[in-house]
Structures are given as structure tokens and as C-alpha cells.
Amino acid sequence: MSDFFRLQKRIDELSAIGARDGAVTRLGLTADEQAARDLVASWCAARGAQVRRDAAGNLFARFPGEREGDPVVLVGSHVDSVPEGGRFDGALGVICAVEAIESLLDVGTRFQRPVEVVAWADEEGARFGIGLFGSAAAFDRLPARAAERADRSGVSVAAALRALGEQGDPALARRDPREIAAYLELHIEQGPKLAEANRPLGVVSDIVGIVHGRVTVKGRADHAGATVMTARADAFLGAAEMALALETAARSRENTVGTVGEVGVRPGAKNVVPGECVFTIDVRAPEQSRIDAVMADFRDAVKRVSEARGLETSVDLFNAIPPTPLDATMRDLFARAAASVGVEAPVLPSGAGHDAQNPALAGVPTGMLFIRSTGGSHTPRESAATVDAALASDALAFALRRLAG
Ligand SMILES: [Zn+2]
Structure with missing residues (x-):
């Protein structure tokens, strides 16, 4: 079972980074995004994860498995935001991924396969105009000459990466998709369907x-x-x-x-x-x-x-x-995971783009779970209830236990 108070504390802690006047501004490849990565890394390291950052700024926190050589189960989302965004878009997916793993470790679960929490860098593309930047780099789907793209003050992607201590070439972040057994992502819905249907969770069928x-x-x-x-x-x-x-x-x-x-x-x-x-x-x-x-x-x-x-x-x-259909097996798994926490989760498409597209298009079995949110998204009004986040973490934990436990 996930820990409601730990979740609430972490939502507050993470959303304090880049917060001003009730809004959160944590642009990709900035010091604020790095501070968010550092915070997530500290939670994971405290529970025995090996933490690393790749050449595109993606954070991976690896919880070892009994069979260390096996392909990993990857679970996470992103920690950057749009300018004057909200507390939940992206961040909640990372917080719930960590909570799911911790709740399993709390009851002595030992993973067979390694499990990695990921916080993808610069998902929003608000600074350099490259949406899904970090996951695109990892799955070899970056646009041409991505490293040369510059923000409004003329700072290139390469320079921003060097300022973080990387080499400046995001293509070095490429990962062999065969090393990844599955990718799971939780995200706020960004639309009204779950709230209207009065359901806390939904299973994503396709990304538009x-x-x-x-x-x-x-x-x-x-x-x-x-x-x-x-x-x-x-x-x-x-x-x-x-x-x-x-x-x-x-x-x-x-x-x-x-x-x-x-x-x-x-x-x-x-x-x-x-x-x-x-x-x-x-x-x-x-x-x-x-x-x-x-x-x-x-x-x-x-x-x-x-x-x-x-x-x-x-x-x-x-x-x-192109539309990205998500993996049917992962869809079924998330439907059962939601049922395990008492939720009959509707199946719905995502009208927004997500990092999950990149592993899915690279052939990694990919699943997405939506959590009910109100007030839209990309605005300080976006809001997900911590009780719903606790349900989502429990559902994620169910899925992780099936895939890696
Ligand atoms: Zn997002």
C-alpha cells in the first residue's frame, strides 16, 4: 500500500522547485529541472537505487533485480514544466513511480528484473521547441541537428547540456530498446473525461x-x-x-x-x-x-x-x-491493476503527446495510465487529488510486481 503522507510531502517538495505566485516554471535543461532530478534521485538513492544521468539529461534510478542481466522495467515520466505551469503534469508520474517501488520495498518485495525510475528531460519542449526531447534522444527519434537548436537567449541545446556537465551531444543518450522489457507511465489526463465519468484512473489505448x-x-x-x-x-x-x-x-x-x-x-x-x-x-x-x-x-x-x-x-x-497504439498486453495489465484497487478504469486515447510514444514506436511494450485531474493542464489550475495518486501508485505497484516481482 502506498503511503499517503509520503506522497503528499513529495508532491509539495517537488512543486516548490521553480514555484512562483502559485505557478511552477521548471523548463527543460535548466538548473531548476536539475534540482528536481536531484530531489527524485535523493529519494531513490535512499532506498538503494543506483542513480545516473545520461547525455540528454535523463535521470535513471536503478533498483537492482535478482537477475541483473535481464531487460529492465522502466517506469516514470518527466519533471520539467511549461512556463507558468502546474504542479502535476509530468511530476506526478515520477512521484507515483517512486512511491510504487517504495511501497513494494516496504513489504519486502524483491525484484527479479531490475526496475528503473526515469525522469525524462525537457518533455515539454518549451525552451528549445523539441517536444519529448529526452525520450526522443534515448530512442533515436531526435529531429535533425537537435543539438544546435537554441532558446530565445541564443543558448543551444549543446551548450545547455554542457552547462549541466554533459558533453553536449544528446544522441549519446541512445539506448538499445531490447534492454527494456516494458515502459510504464502515469500521467494526469489533461482532459475532462475521467472527471466527467467520475473515475480516478483510465487506461490509455493510443496516443493521437x-x-x-x-x-x-x-x-x-x-x-x-x-x-x-x-x-x-x-x-x-x-x-x-x-x-x-x-x-x-x-x-x-x-x-x-x-x-x-x-x-x-x-x-x-x-x-x-x-x-x-x-x-x-x-x-x-x-x-x-x-x-x-x-x-x-x-x-x-x-x-x-x-x-x-x-x-x-x-x-x-x-x-x-502517426498515431501510436499502446501495447495490448500492457493495456490489459493496467486494466487489471486498476481493478485490483477497486477501479473499473475506462479505456481512452490521449489527445496530448507523451514520452511513452518514443519507446512504443521503438518497439518497447508500453503502457500508460491516466489519473483524473481537474482544471486543465499546463496551468497552475491543474489539480490531481492525493487520494487518487495513492490509488494510481498502488495500481502501478501491481503492474510492477507482475512485470518484475
Ligand atoms: Zn506531461
Whole structure:
């Protein structure tokens, strides 16, 4: 059984690092993130773990097994945050991983396989624009020339790693996926489904695929007073219709979302009919077929609206991440783990990206457990109850005992 008060104390301790005015700012590859790693390392070392940091800044705390040469069971999440984020995104997954292991050690459990707690570095990508940085480095999925990417003050990834005492090459963190028997991650849900269903835990089926694109709509800039409504080629109004069509396309499909998050209008004056409008699209679904269907509907709308309004429109896609189905065996294991603590856990996809994608795409059997949270995420309002965290730690402990006990 996990220790409620130990959990509560650690949630408070970890969230004090980088805390200001109720928010937590602990950006990747900074001294604050390192302080969080040091704290987690101290908890693990006190229980006999061997602690190390790899070339990408990932922390691994290894609890030995009877069969030391066996592939390890990896369990954890990340300890960085977005600017002015909350106390739970990422951090809770690491805290509960440690709690699960300690609760097993408290009752004298001896691991057969080694178990490692991991705190992935810079998951949020808030500083250098590389999301899932540490896990991408470990599983050889970093974007090209990642080490050269710089933050707003011109500090490169390589320099930030050197400042931590590493060599500056994150690719050196690469790990052979065959050394890893399984990867488990607990994370706050970041959506309202568990809270609405009144369930503390959920089992993640898939991590959504994402398409990012930029749409450029060209019309004709005209005088806003002298040009009658029937004689206009208003790029913004065309873009608005296209954005609404994206909404309709996403709403008509289950677990599918479409967002226009950035819009720019040119020339951008209140007395000029917009001659050009550029907007972004973000489409996500747990199945590629649904993403493709939304994009097909959207392209039809682009064609129809452009013809009707005399506009010229181009759609450029610049990022596509495939949907990542998580391992069916791990899904079953987490369903049983939740049942073992009295929770009938719904199965749901993750609409946000997670470190779990990288081991899963590298072929490591990967499972994710969601914990109910309210107040959204990436905000100081995000909130998970410690009683739920205790249930989650017990469920994780159940899974670890099956995989490594
Ligand atoms: Zn996270």
C-alpha cells in the first residue's frame, strides 16, 4: 500500500522547485529541472537505487533485480514544466513511480528484473521547441541537428547540456530498446473525461496522431469603404469559412479534434479588406483514417470556398506524427491493476503527446495510465487529488510486481 503522507510531502517538495505566485516554471535543461532530478534521485538513492544521468539529461534510478542481466522495467515520466505551469503534469508520474517501488520495498518485495525510475528531460519542449526531447534522444527519434537548436537567449541545446556537465551531444543518450522489457507511465489526463465519468484512473489505448499545417489564402486588398460587398475577394472571410469547415469535419468524428490556433491578416488595417490570410491547422485523432478523412473534408471546403469567393489558397503540411497504439498486453495489465484497487478504469486515447510514444514506436511494450485531474493542464489550475495518486501508485505497484516481482 502506498503511503499517503509520503506522497503528499513529495508532491509539495517537488512543486516548490521553480514555484512562483502559485505557478511552477521548471523548463527543460535548466538548473531548476536539475534540482528536481536531484530531489527524485535523493529519494531513490535512499532506498538503494543506483542513480545516473545520461547525455540528454535523463535521470535513471536503478533498483537492482535478482537477475541483473535481464531487460529492465522502466517506469516514470518527466519533471520539467511549461512556463507558468502546474504542479502535476509530468511530476506526478515520477512521484507515483517512486512511491510504487517504495511501497513494494516496504513489504519486502524483491525484484527479479531490475526496475528503473526515469525522469525524462525537457518533455515539454518549451525552451528549445523539441517536444519529448529526452525520450526522443534515448530512442533515436531526435529531429535533425537537435543539438544546435537554441532558446530565445541564443543558448543551444549543446551548450545547455554542457552547462549541466554533459558533453553536449544528446544522441549519446541512445539506448538499445531490447534492454527494456516494458515502459510504464502515469500521467494526469489533461482532459475532462475521467472527471466527467467520475473515475480516478483510465487506461490509455493510443496516443493521437497529429497533422500540423499552414494555410495561405490570397484574395485582394481593397478600400473598406469604397468596395461594395459583392465586389470583394476577402481573404479573411474565406479563411473563416474554412476554419468553420475544419470544426465541422472534426466534430463529426469521435475522439477527433481540429484547431485553428494562429491567424494573421494582411495588410492588417481596419479600413482595408484583407488581401491575404494565413492560418495554422492542428488535427488530431487516434486513428490515421480519421485524420485523413478530416483533411479530405477540409481540402474539399478549401476548394469550394476558394472558388465561390475568388480566392487562391494553398495548404502546406509541415509536421505529421502517426498515431501510436499502446501495447495490448500492457493495456490489459493496467486494466487489471486498476481493478485490483477497486477501479473499473475506462479505456481512452490521449489527445496530448507523451514520452511513452518514443519507446512504443521503438518497439518497447508500453503502457500508460491516466489519473483524473481537474482544471486543465499546463496551468497552475491543474489539480490531481492525493487520494487518487495513492490509488494510481498502488495500481502501478501491481503492474510492477507482475512485470518484475
Ligand atoms: Zn506531461
